[in-house]
């Protein structure tokens with residue numbers, strides 16, 4: 001392998017820059033050329049490549065987002081689009097690449113590998129923590145800390161006005177951010193797609209909470225939860241059926257995707273970047289780097305995209321006990 005490329009793809013996540021830096025610096029250390037591909041697969045199709053050296057990634061370890069830009073690319077889903085991408089890689093003399101992204105980005109990488117045999121290693125970058133083969137995805141820890149900080153602030157005002165707040169958090173169709181944030185921020189209830197509490201039980205729980213002397217309440221709701229149609233419907237339902245509460249809704253939104261990565265995400269990104277390049281140099285391909293029991297492990301990309309990480313049942317129990 002003489003020339004390796006790196007790209008970020010799909011929804012951005014804090015820590016992606018730290019991973020780009022790690023890939024580029026590992027290439028410099030191993031004395032192989034490194035190309036940055038801008039705008040994900042879109043840039044691959046258009047040949048948006050820039051040679052990077054160790055100094056190209058100065059001062060980015062602490063930056064949120066991705067300096068390489070990201071895109072969700074429709075054209076890469078077509079055989080014609082992937083053919084164009086292959087032609088561009090070949091023309092630039094790129095032998096293999098590292099893709100930093102979520103399951104959609106990995107699905108594309110795997111199809112591309114099977115069609116053209118270009119070795120690829122994936123680094124899981126998404127705040128949702130929903131990828132099989134790793135206990136933590138890049139950005140999850142940072143997003144979680146952002147959510148907890150936001151809920152702490154909401155708690156101040158909730159408590160001053162004795163209000164009930166529904167706080168919607170991201171996570172697509174899984175509840176990892178919600179469950180962990182609920183425990184860390186001391187929420188009264190956490191609604192996640194993996195465990196349907198039901199509207200009746202939510203009311204009972206809120207009644208109990210009021211009776212037990214709590215004057216304000218925070219309910220964390222994962223965006224994928226199906227207890228109500230959405231947080232606004234939950235608000236209406238509680239206002240109608242439990243008028244003792246003055247209810248407000250806060251949808252945290254894309255604030256969760258930004259910000260400087262935590263130390264945990266920076267360290268994880270650095271370890272994953274090194275492991276990804278080393279794996280390619282060892283002739284490995286179509287695998288994703290993950291962290292399990294604090295060790296770097298490799299999982300076939302096809303397995304990584306097939307299943308989600310399971311929700312932590314022990315944490316659900318802890319959450320239930322804490323809401324007494």
Ligand code: F6P
Pocket residue numbers: 011102126127128170171172223257
């Ligand atoms: O996958 C990351 C994520 O932030 C999800 O939590 C959320 O559902 C989705 O992306 C939002 O996507 P977009 O940025 O395209 O609105």
